[in-house]
Amino acid sequence: MTAPGKQTVRDLRRGSRAILLRRVYFDGPISRQELGPATGLSAGSISNVTAELLADGLLEECGSVESEGGRPRILLRVPPGAAHLIGVDVGETQVRVALFDLALTELAASDHPLTDCGHDVAHVVELVLGGVAEVLHRTGADPASVLGVGVGVPGIVEQGAPVDDGLGITVHSQTIGWDAVPLGKLLRAGTALPLYVDNGAKTLGQAEMWYGAGRGARHAVIALFGSGVGACVIVDGARFRGATSSAGEWGHTRVHVGGRRCRCGSRGCLEAYVGAEALLERWGRAPAGASEKAGLAALLAAAEAGDPATGELLDEAAEYFGSAIADLVNLFNPERIVIGGWAGLLLGPRLLPGIRRAAADYALHFPHAQTTITLGTLGPDAVTVGAATLPLSHFLDSGGDPRPR
Numbered sequence: 070m071t072a073p074g075k076q077t078v079r080d081l082r083r084g085s086r087a088i089l090l091r092r093v094y095f096d097g098p099i100s101r102q103e104l105g106p107a108t109g110l111s112a113g114s115i116s117n118v119t120a121e122l123l124a125d126g127l128l129e130e131c132g133s134v135e136s137e138g139g140r141p142r143i144l145l146r147v148p149p150g151a152a153h154l155i156g157v158d159v160g161e162t163q164v165r166v167a168l169f170d171l172a173l174t175e176l177a178a179s180d181h182p183l184t185d186c187g188h189d190v191a192h193v194v195e196l197v198l199g200g201v202a203e204v205l206h207r208t209g210a211d212p213a214s215v216l217g218v219g220v221g222v223p224g225i226v227e228q229g230a231p232v233d234d235g236l237g238i239t240v241h242s243q244t245i246g247w248d249a250v251p252l253g254k255l256l257r258a259g260t261a262l263p264l265y266v267d268n269g270a271k272t273l274g275q276a277e278m279w280y281g282a283g284r285g286a287r288h289a290v291i292a293l294f295g296s297g298v299g300a301c302v303i304v305d306g307a308r309f310r311g312a313t314s315s316a317g318e319w320g321h322t323r324v325h326v327g328g329r330r331c332r333c334g335s336r337g338c339l340e341a342y343v344g345a346e347a348l349l350e351r352w353g354r355a356p357a358g359a360s361e362k363a364g365l366a367a368l369l370a371a372a373e374a375g376d377p378a379t380g381e382l383l384d385e386a387a388e389y390f391g392s393a394i395a396d397l398v399n400l401f402n403p404e405r406i407v408i409g410g411w412a413g414l415l416l417g418p419r420l421l422p423g424i425r426r427a428a429a430d431y432a433l434h435f436p437h438a439q440t441t442i443t444l445g446t447l448g449p450d451a452v453t454v455g456a457a458t459l460p461l462s463h464f465l466d467s468g469g470d471p472r473p474r
Contacts, residue, residue: 274301391427
């Protein structure tokens with residue numbers, strides 16, 4: 070029996086594979102010679118691990134570059150088609166399921182609006198499982214090639230034990246009426262694929278940090294601005310989760326004591342003033358029967374056309390949003406704040422100047438001077454991309470082990 074805390078040869082090998090695979094994934098194409106300084110591994114380890122990963126089909130040679138006075142250096146990359154990933158966004162107004170290759174290129178997607186049934190748990194589970202089956206059927210992808218299904222949900226996610234194959238995943242979401250929903254168990258009844266579930270803002274945060282506007286930052290906050298509001302706090306390159314994974318419920322911090330009633334049941338929450346649902350409710354002029362996105366587009370069009378009341382509403386929302394960002398600046402001292410989500414990207418060009426002004430007015434001057442506030446770059450479906458990074462993250466951290474958590 071291995072002594073507690075003592076690494077085995079197998080552990081060391083797995084760690085070396087993970088270091089090398091992650092570096093090639095994010096920095097490839099890259100040569101073996103460049104991997105030495107980049108990973109800290111010896112030349113012998115790089116040679117052995119590279120040979121293993123090539124034999125497993127997790128690396129491929131993809132051309133060469135000239136070297137000074139020697140043979141051309143062969144470049145390596147992770148082949149995009151070596152495996153597949155599924156990302157699911159259980160949003161406020163729809164469930165979106167997408168199939169990706171390892172380069173996070175979307176191969177197929179299935180969108181299902183949440184209408185009369187709303188967030189009825191059985192209905193949502195049915196839509197998720199149906200969407201997974203649909204994208205696999207449409208692409209002809211072998212289920213055995215899928216590294217896992219990542220699901221982004223509104224609310225707080227308890228992960229359960231690492232060895233329970235997702236069965237212990239439980240979701241608490243007051244805003245949609247989910248109280249200790251055993252989502253992992255319900256999804257496991259309909260699929261054998263590995264399951265990974267996390268809060269939607271946290272999946273968005275991981276996507277923007279890996280591929281988007283957060284890339285290169287070590288301390289950041291990624292804000293999700295949609296029907297509601299949330300945040301992913303990045304501390305020294307890692308997502309901050311808190312004691313029970315509920316860190317980042319920024320939308321339910323107070324901006325007005327005794328203010329408007331929020332969907333969570335409390336009063337004066339940020340979400341009750343700047344969430345898309347709250348903005349439309351306060352505006353009160355959305356076209357009858359319009360979707361939330363269509364309604365917000367109409368609100369923006371009215372403001373751009375010069376309607377004073379609508380313009381004042383958006384100006385007030387920008388001030389609330391900016392003052393709440395000032396709190397993030399004062400609390401977490403991030404170097405970058407990224408605003409994403411479909412509503413954030415739709416209203417961002419209009420609101421961003423006001424948000425920046427309010428943040429400057431309300432934040433402490435020194436930490437604010439170290440912070441940039443910008444919009445996300447991955448588009449309105451970034452939560453789906455982020456959800457797909459959940460199984461991808463396990464894949465990279467395990468050195469290419471396809472087995473679930």
